[in-house]
Amino acid sequence: xxxxxxxxxxxxxxRRIINGKDADVIQLYPMKHTFAWDAYNAGNAxxxxxxxxxxxxxxxQWKNPNVITEEERRAFETVLGFFTTADSxxxxxxxxxxxxxxxxxxxxxxxxxxxxEEAIHTHAYQYIVESLGLDEGKIFNMYREVGAxxxxxxxxxxxxxxxFNPDFSTGTFENDQKFLENIVVFxxxxxxxxxxxxxAVMFGFQRQKKMVGSAEQIQYIMxxxxxxxxxxxxxxxxxxxxxxxxxxxEFQQRVVDLVKEAxxxxxxxxxxxxxxxxxxxNADGFKQYIEHIAxxxxxxxxxxxxxxxxxxxxxxxxxxxxxxxxNFFETxxxxxxxxxxxxx
Numbered sequence: 001x002x003x004x005x006x007x008x009x010x011x012x013x014x015r016r017i018i019n020g021k022d023a024d025v026i027q028l029y030p031m032k033h034t035f036a037w038d039a040y041n042a043g044n045a046x047x048x049x050x051x052x053x054x055x056x057x058x059x060x061q062w063k064n065p066n067v068i069t070e071e072e073r074r075a076f077e078t079v080l081g082f083f084t085t086a087d088s089x090x091x092x093x094x095x096x097x098x099x100x101x102x103x104x105x106x107x108x109x110x111x112x113x114x115x116x117e118e119a120i121h122t123h124a125y126q127y128i129v130e131s132l133g134l135d136e137g138k139i140f141n142m143y144r145e146v147g148a149x150x151x152x153x154x155x156x157x158x159x160x161x162x163x164f165n166p167d168f169s170t171g172t173f174e175n176d177q178k179f180l181e182n183i184v185v186f187x188x189x190x191x192x193x194x195x196x197x198x199x200a201v202m203f204g205f206q207r208q209k210k211m212v213g214s215a216e217q218i219q220y221i222m223x224x225x226x227x228x229x230x231x232x233x234x235x236x237x238x239x240x241x242x243x244x245x246x247x248x249x250e251f252q253q254r255v256v257d258l259v260k261e262a263x264x265x266x267x268x269x270x271x272x273x274x275x276x277x278x279x280x281x282n283a284d285g286f287k288q289y290i291e292h293i294a295x296x297x298x299x300x301x302x303x304x305x306x307x308x309x310x311x312x313x314x315x316x317x318x319x320x321x322x323x324x325x326x327n328f329f330e331t332x333x334x335x336x337x338x339x340x341x342x343x344x
Contacts, residue, residue, distance in 0.1 A: 017239050018170045018179060020103030028105045035234040036106040039227055043113040046227075048220050050124035055131040055213040062132045068210065071278065076211065077134065078273045079198040081142025082149045083221075084125045086194065089156055090228075091118035093186050097163045101170050101179055110231060117224045124217045131213075148269040152194055155265055159185040177246050180239055184255050184301075187232020189262040191225050192297045197270035197286055200316055204279035207315070233300045240302075256303055263294040263307075285312045 014021055015032035031037055061067045068076070094115045102108055129139050143153045159182050162168055170176050199222050206215035240247045270286035277283060291307035299305060 015104060016242050017104050017107060017235055018101055018176060019243070025103050025105050025108065028109070031106050033104045033106050033234075033238060035238075036104065036110045036231065039231045039234075040106070040110040040113050042227060043110070043117060043224070046223060049120065050127040050217050053213050053216050055128070058128075058211050058213040059131060059133075061210055071276065072205070072210070075201055075274055075278050076205070076214075077139060078142065078146065078149075079201050080125055080129060080134070080139050081146060082152070082198055082269070083195075084122070084129075084140050085143040085149075085153060086190070087118040087121040087125075089153065090186060090190060091115050091122075093160060093182070094118070097160060097182060098186075101163075101168075107235065114228055114231070117228070121221050121224065124221060128214050128217065146273075148265075148272040152265050152269060155262065156185065156190050156194070173245070176243060177251055180236070180246055180251075181254070181258075183232055183235050183239075185258060187229055187236065188255075188297045188301070189259065191232065192229045193259070193262050193266050193290065193293055195222070195225055196290060196293050196316075197266055197273075200270075200281060200286070200289065200313055201274070201278060203316065204281060208279060236301050252303060255301070256298065256306065259294050259298055260306060263290050266290045281313065288312045289316070 010021075010024055010027055010030060012030040012032050015024060015030075017033065062073075094111050099108060099111050099115075102111065125139075126136075128134075129136055143149045162178060163182050168175065170179050199218065202211075202215050202218040205211040206219075267283075267287040267290040270290070271283040274281070274286070275283065277285070281289075288309050289312050291309050292311045295305035295307050295309070
């Protein structure tokens with residue numbers, strides 16, 4: 001992109017999430033979208049690597065059929081089967097779709113951090129699979145072989161159509177709404193709904209003192225994903241302010257319909273994978289939990305609840321909404337930080 005020589009300073013009021021001035025994307029200050037800078041700094045402070053978490057106890061438990069039942073093994077492997085490709089899908093969307101069209105430099109800074117975190121998450125799943133000696137081909141190919149995982153992946157990838165086209169650009173009402181829809185799907189649905197059955201199962205293992213190394217990695221991943229979700233919510237709410245014409249009643253209903261469709265896909269995944277329930281969590285409980293999560297996601301962008309149900313897994317609220325003062329982890333890795341304090 002050509003740079004024009006000028007003595008005129010950038011006007012902070014010209015900053016936009018999308019459709020800002022082209023030259024603005026390389027100049028970080030003056031900063032308008034400070035939520036993105038805060039998220040970038042939080043991500044740096046919360047840096048972690050999967051190989052720092054010990055897996056020896058997990059390995060011993062996995063080898064012992066008297067500790068991990070066949071049903072638990074099937075659940076654990078299926079959860080990993082979803083996780084292994086989910087973060088790669090999210091990373092592709094950031095790198096190929098979002099980064100190109102976001103014109104806020106501070107938002108771009110965080111997207112770079114987020115993309116790296118998605119790579120760390122994929123590394124974590126590979127580390128778990130390798131440590132336990134699982135069948136890599138089976139686990140990493142589940143998104144094409146297990147119907148409930150395939151349905152979720154297919155639903156998400158549908159919303160890349162058009163935006164991945166090199167000729168796609170924002171700047172028209174239709175394309176701006178399509179791009180906003182992409183943010184809604186990847187932030188609210190992919191990172192805000194589609195991970196949560198699997199999170200609940202992994203924390204169920206932890207509550208039973210099983211597979212604690214694997215569960216600890218998932219705790220770190222959930223902390224990152226919570227930050228990704230909050231960033232996406234801030235993007236959506238800021239675009240609503242900067243381009244209110246996009247937030248039509250029809251578009252709002254479209255968002256509600258997509259969230260409801262995703263909710264069915266998610267609790268169907270849980271019910272299909274865990275038909276008899278696991279660790280005291282049954283099919284009805286999973287359904288109610290995902291509906292509760294869906295309402296929270298809708299509320300976060302100013303839309304009405306659709307289900308109005310209580311959280312049947314209150315211990316998951318404690319896991320997700322952990323305050324930074326509480327020591328949630330019980331291993332050495334709790335203390336690992338780079339330039340900051342562990343923060344959810």
